[in-house]
Amino acid sequence: MYKPKPGIDIIAKILDALYAHNPDALFVMSLMHQYEERGSLSKKQLQGLLSKAQKVKDMPSSWLGTLEAIILKMPTRYKPVEPVVASPIYQKDETAGKYISAILARYPEHKRVLFLQAKYANNEPLSNDEMSELKKFVRILKVDIT
Secondary structure, eight states: OOOOOSSOOHHHHHHHHHHHHOTTOHHHHHHHHHHHHHSOOOHHHHHHHHHHHHHOTTSOHHHHHHHHHHHHHSOOOOOOOOOOOOOOSOOOOHHHHHHHHHHHHHOTTOHHHHHHHHHHHTTOOOOHHHHHHHHHHHHHHTOOOO
16 A cells, blocks of 8 residues: 555546546546556556547646646656667679689789779779779780689
8 A cells, every 4th residue: 555645646536627627537447546556657657548538527626737737747658668689781792803803814004993992892882984994904804704
């Protein structure tokens, strides 16, 4: 059991008024039982109570305002979000690596291919133009790709 706090208990008054308005409401009865047992309600339960209380026409607006203030004062709890597993942004193109190594095996000082190799080693994506350049170099230089 809980010890009631000194002062006016608006939540109990609203629960009593809702019960008097509709004694068959299971939601209100369960909230009353929990409030009597524990002495408090969760934020979601209070929001449900507020939505039920707003539907009653003869409910004092000051009670509703106080209940809204109580809800706003309560902390909002968020479920922890599972961490997203980061997939690699860039997947290395194996054919580009084969082209670069084949050309540099035959012509180790080819400046453009050395530049593309540095770019490939830094995991920077090769553009379509650069890939077509590599294919052209393989075709022109007649490099064997195995």
